[in-house]
Amino acid sequence: MEISSVPSAFASGVQGLQRATQRADEAAFKIAQAGTTKPEQDVVEPLVELKQSELQASASAKVIETENRVLGSLLDIRA
Numbered sequence: 001m002e003i004s005s006v007p008s009a010f011a012s013g014v015q016g017l018q019r020a021t022q023r024a025d026e027a028a029f030k031i032a033q034a035g036t037t038k039p040e041q042d043v044v045e046p047l048v049e050l051k052q053s054e055l056q057a058s059a060s061a062k063v064i065e066t067e068n069r070v071l072g073s074l075l076d077i078r079a
Contacts, residue, residue, distance in 0.1 A: 009063060009064075009066070009067040009070075010064060010067045012060075012063060013060045013061070013063035013064035013067060014060075014064065015060075016056060016057070016059065016060030016063065017057055017060045017061065017064075019056065020053045020054075020056040020057035020060060021053075021057070023049060023052070023053040023056070024049075024050055024053035024054070024057075026049070027046040027047070027049035027050040027053060028046075028050065030043070030045075030046035030049075031043050031046045031047065031050070034046070
């Protein structure tokens with residue numbers, strides 16, 4: 001593994017977390033609308049999107065954790 005690829009993994013993890021947060025915000029907004037301003041709106045799809053966002057955030061966090069472990073191992077090897 002090249003050291004230059006390590007920041008890329010971290011950036012991908014952070015970007016995934018940001019996308020998951022944005023997607024969860026949008027789904028939560030749709031769910032809130034269904035309860036107030038648009039009672040005819042179906043909440044099943046936004047609930048599924050919310051769960052998908054949770055899974056995406058979890059996967060992105062694991063990417064960041066793995067990147068940290070790999071970087072730590074590389075630093076241990078070089079030390």
